[in-house]
Amino acid sequence: MATLKDIADHLGLSPATVSRALNDFPEVSEKTRKRVREMAEQMGYRANRSAQRLVTGRAGMVGMIVKTSADLRADQTFLEILVGLSAALAARDTDLVLAVDQGRDPVKAYRRMLDRDLLDGFILNAPAPNDPRVVFLRERGIPFVVHGRDRLDADYPFFTIDNFALAAESVQLLTALGHKRIAYLNGAEGYSYATRRRDGFLAAMAEAGLPVVEGALTHDTPSEAAGYRQALSLLAGQRGAPPTAFICSSMLLAEGVMHAVRDRGLSVPRDVSIMAHDDSLPLLDAINFSPSLTVTRAPLRDACAPLANALIDLIGGADPRSLQTLNRAELIVRDSTGPAPDQGDTAWP
Amino acid sequence: MATLKDIADHLGLSPATVSRALNDFPEVSEKTRKRVREMAEQMGYRANRSAQRLVTGRAGMVGMIVKTSADLRADQTFLEILVGLSAALAARDTDLVLAVDQGRDPVKAYRRMLDRDLLDGFILNAPAPNDPRVVFLRERGIPFVVHGRDRLDADYPFFTIDNFALAAESVQLLTALGHKRIAYLNGAEGYSYATRRRDGFLAAMAEAGLPVVEGALTHDTPSEAAGYRQALSLLAGQRGAPPTAFICSSMLLAEGVMHAVRDRGLSVPRDVSIMAHDDSLPLLDAINFSPSLTVTRAPLRDACAPLANALIDLIGGADPRSLQTLNRAELIVRDSTGPAPDQGDTAWP
DNA sequence: CTGAAAGCGCTTACAG
DNA sequence: CTGAAAGCGCTTACAG
Known part of the structure; x- marks a missing residue:
C-alpha cells in the first residue's frame, strides 16, 4: 500500500x-x-486511517446500540433507520459501528464501546423519560444525537416529527367530515411518540367538544393482528356504540382495521372511515390499500440525513440547541375517509 | 487518558x-x-486502539453490508442475525461495522469500506449463485464467512442448516400419518435456502411415490398475508383436490395458513395438518399457536456464534474448509399434525 | 526477565 | 509556498 x-x-x-x-x-x-x-x-x-486517528484523535466512526429487549418483530422501522443512517453517514465519510445492549444496564454497552474503540459520537433512538443513556453520555461529554425526544424541552440535538400535531390534524379532518365517534389505535405505551399522539388526539377531541369513550383509545403493538383485534372489539360495540372512524398510529394497524371492517360486512368509507400515520416503509404503500388510505405521512427515511448531519456538526463543535429538528407530517387525503354515516352521527355519551 | x-x-x-x-x-x-x-x-x-492498529495492522473490526434491494419488511430475520452476530463478535473482542449497499453494484460498498477502514474481514449473508461479492473478496484475499451457501461444494467458511433434510423430514412425518396430498409453501425464489427446501420436498414426495400437483409448491414472500392467500386458494381446490397437509417455510406463513383453514370452517389437525420451519424468532412462538405447531426448528441465533468464531479463526489463519458448519434442524411434533382424514386419503392424480 | 530503540503512517506547529 | 522535526501510543526484534 x-x-x-x-x-x-x-x-x-x-x-x-x-x-x-x-x-x-x-x-x-x-x-x-x-x-x-x-x-x-x-x-x-x-x-491509513489508524495513523490519522492516532494523531488527530478523531475516529471517523460513530456508534449505535441496539436494545435486544425491544420488540424486534414490531420494529420494522429500526432496520429502515439503520439503513438510511448508514448511508447518510457514509456521505459524510463516517462509519457506523453497531453494538448490542444485552442486559439490564442500558449504559454498559456504551461503556464497552467507548473503552474498546475510538468513537466520535453516538446515535440513540427511542429515548425514555430521563433516559440513563442520555445522562451517561452527557456526563462523559460524548457527543450524541437522538431520534425522538423524551421531553419537550430537550437540550440535546434530536430529530422528531410533530406527533401531537399529526394526531390532532387527523381528528380535525374527521370532525370536519361530521364524525363524532372516533377511535385512536395507538402504539405501545411508554414510547414518547405514542404519548404525544395520545395527547394530540385527546386535545383535538376536546376542542371539538367530543367525548372519548373508555376503550376508544388503545395502546398496543403496532401489528396487523393487533389492529384486527382492536377494531373487531370496537365494532362489536362492546365498549359503547361503534366508532364511525379509526385513526391508526401505523399502517400495519390500518391493515388489520380494514380487514376487520370487511369481515364485519361494512364498507370503507361509506360506513367507516380509516386513517393512519404512514412512515413510508417499503412494501407498505398507502396507495395500494383499497380504498387508498388517507394518511399523515412522514417518511422515516427523512430522519436519517438530519440525524447524521447533526451528529457530525455537533462533533465539529456546533451548538446542540441549533441541531434540533421538528418536522411536520404531511396530510394526504385519499379514499378511505368520507362523511360520517347518517345513522352514526351522534357523539359518545 | x-x-x-x-x-x-x-x-x-x-x-x-x-x-x-x-x-x-x-x-x-x-x-x-x-x-x-x-x-x-x-x-x-x-x-489506544488506533495505536495498536497502526502497528499491528489488525483492526479488531469486521464489516457487514446490508442490501437495501432486499425485502426489508419480510426480513425480520436480518435484525435477529445482526443482533446475535454483534454479541458473538463482542465476546471475541471484535466490533461490527455496518454499511449499506445502495446500488446495482454489490461490490461497491465493500470496496468503499476496505478503502476507508482497516477491516479484518467480512460477513456475507444470502449468497446468490456465483455471488460477485464472494468473487471480489476472494480476489483481494480478504477473509470472509457466509451465512448460507450458494453451492453444495462451497470452499469458503459458512454456516447453514440442512434445508434439504428439514423439508424431507417434514414430508416423511406427514406421509407416515397417511397424508398423500401435501402442499409446500416456500420462501421467495432465488434464495438458496428455498431452493434446497424445494429439492428436499420434491425428493421426499417422489420417494414416497406421491405426485405433486401444479400449484402445490409455491414460492412467495414469507408473510402471514401470503400464507393466507396461498392456503385459501389451495383449499378452494382451484388447483386440484385440496391438500390435507401444509408445510410452511416460515412461521408467518403458518399463521396465515391457520387463519385460512379456520376461515374455511376446517379444523386443525382433524381436517388439515400444518407444519412449519421455526427460526425461533422472538414473539413468534410455535407453542402459542392453537393448536401448538409441529415444526422443524433451528434457532437463527445459533448461526451467530459459529459465524463470528469462524471469521475470527479464519483471520487467525485457520483452514477455510475446517470452518464449515452444517446444522440439522430439530423435529418437534406437537398438536397441529395428525392422521390424514379418511375422505382425503387419496393422492393427487 | 527487562530495556533501549526503531518504526507503524500520519499531522502540524515552527522555520524559512 | 515548502521542509525538517517532533510526536501520537503502541509493538517487537535485538541485546543483555
Missing part, C-alpha cells in the same frame, strides 16, 4: 506537503496540489 | 515490559505482571 512518503519520494516533495495538498490546505500552490492528486490517484493511495 | 508510559513511569518499568505484561507474554515474571495489572486497573488504563 502506498504511503505519503512514497508519493513524496516520487514527486521530490516532503510528506508534509503531500499531506497538506491532499487535505486541501490553502497555502499549497495549485500546481503542487494537482501533481500530488494525480500521483496519489495513480499510485492508488489511501490514507 | 493513561498511556503505557504513564504506567511504566509509576512502576519504574519500561513501556515495553508493561506492554508485554498486559499482553500476557510468557517471559514476564508473575510478580511484574501482577504489579502492572493492578496499576493499569488503578489508573483506568485503556489501550
Whole structure:
C-alpha cells in the first residue's frame, strides 16, 4: 500500500506537503496540489486511517446500540433507520459501528464501546423519560444525537416529527367530515411518540367538544393482528356504540382495521372511515390499500440525513440547541375517509 | 487518558515490559505482571486502539453490508442475525461495522469500506449463485464467512442448516400419518435456502411415490398475508383436490395458513395438518399457536456464534474448509399434525 | 526477565 | 509556498 512518503519520494516533495495538498490546505500552490492528486490517484493511495486517528484523535466512526429487549418483530422501522443512517453517514465519510445492549444496564454497552474503540459520537433512538443513556453520555461529554425526544424541552440535538400535531390534524379532518365517534389505535405505551399522539388526539377531541369513550383509545403493538383485534372489539360495540372512524398510529394497524371492517360486512368509507400515520416503509404503500388510505405521512427515511448531519456538526463543535429538528407530517387525503354515516352521527355519551 | 508510559513511569518499568505484561507474554515474571495489572486497573488504563492498529495492522473490526434491494419488511430475520452476530463478535473482542449497499453494484460498498477502514474481514449473508461479492473478496484475499451457501461444494467458511433434510423430514412425518396430498409453501425464489427446501420436498414426495400437483409448491414472500392467500386458494381446490397437509417455510406463513383453514370452517389437525420451519424468532412462538405447531426448528441465533468464531479463526489463519458448519434442524411434533382424514386419503392424480 | 530503540503512517506547529 | 522535526501510543526484534 502506498504511503505519503512514497508519493513524496516520487514527486521530490516532503510528506508534509503531500499531506497538506491532499487535505486541501490553502497555502499549497495549485500546481503542487494537482501533481500530488494525480500521483496519489495513480499510485492508488489511501490514507491509513489508524495513523490519522492516532494523531488527530478523531475516529471517523460513530456508534449505535441496539436494545435486544425491544420488540424486534414490531420494529420494522429500526432496520429502515439503520439503513438510511448508514448511508447518510457514509456521505459524510463516517462509519457506523453497531453494538448490542444485552442486559439490564442500558449504559454498559456504551461503556464497552467507548473503552474498546475510538468513537466520535453516538446515535440513540427511542429515548425514555430521563433516559440513563442520555445522562451517561452527557456526563462523559460524548457527543450524541437522538431520534425522538423524551421531553419537550430537550437540550440535546434530536430529530422528531410533530406527533401531537399529526394526531390532532387527523381528528380535525374527521370532525370536519361530521364524525363524532372516533377511535385512536395507538402504539405501545411508554414510547414518547405514542404519548404525544395520545395527547394530540385527546386535545383535538376536546376542542371539538367530543367525548372519548373508555376503550376508544388503545395502546398496543403496532401489528396487523393487533389492529384486527382492536377494531373487531370496537365494532362489536362492546365498549359503547361503534366508532364511525379509526385513526391508526401505523399502517400495519390500518391493515388489520380494514380487514376487520370487511369481515364485519361494512364498507370503507361509506360506513367507516380509516386513517393512519404512514412512515413510508417499503412494501407498505398507502396507495395500494383499497380504498387508498388517507394518511399523515412522514417518511422515516427523512430522519436519517438530519440525524447524521447533526451528529457530525455537533462533533465539529456546533451548538446542540441549533441541531434540533421538528418536522411536520404531511396530510394526504385519499379514499378511505368520507362523511360520517347518517345513522352514526351522534357523539359518545 | 493513561498511556503505557504513564504506567511504566509509576512502576519504574519500561513501556515495553508493561506492554508485554498486559499482553500476557510468557517471559514476564508473575510478580511484574501482577504489579502492572493492578496499576493499569488503578489508573483506568485503556489501550489506544488506533495505536495498536497502526502497528499491528489488525483492526479488531469486521464489516457487514446490508442490501437495501432486499425485502426489508419480510426480513425480520436480518435484525435477529445482526443482533446475535454483534454479541458473538463482542465476546471475541471484535466490533461490527455496518454499511449499506445502495446500488446495482454489490461490490461497491465493500470496496468503499476496505478503502476507508482497516477491516479484518467480512460477513456475507444470502449468497446468490456465483455471488460477485464472494468473487471480489476472494480476489483481494480478504477473509470472509457466509451465512448460507450458494453451492453444495462451497470452499469458503459458512454456516447453514440442512434445508434439504428439514423439508424431507417434514414430508416423511406427514406421509407416515397417511397424508398423500401435501402442499409446500416456500420462501421467495432465488434464495438458496428455498431452493434446497424445494429439492428436499420434491425428493421426499417422489420417494414416497406421491405426485405433486401444479400449484402445490409455491414460492412467495414469507408473510402471514401470503400464507393466507396461498392456503385459501389451495383449499378452494382451484388447483386440484385440496391438500390435507401444509408445510410452511416460515412461521408467518403458518399463521396465515391457520387463519385460512379456520376461515374455511376446517379444523386443525382433524381436517388439515400444518407444519412449519421455526427460526425461533422472538414473539413468534410455535407453542402459542392453537393448536401448538409441529415444526422443524433451528434457532437463527445459533448461526451467530459459529459465524463470528469462524471469521475470527479464519483471520487467525485457520483452514477455510475446517470452518464449515452444517446444522440439522430439530423435529418437534406437537398438536397441529395428525392422521390424514379418511375422505382425503387419496393422492393427487 | 527487562530495556533501549526503531518504526507503524500520519499531522502540524515552527522555520524559512 | 515548502521542509525538517517532533510526536501520537503502541509493538517487537535485538541485546543483555
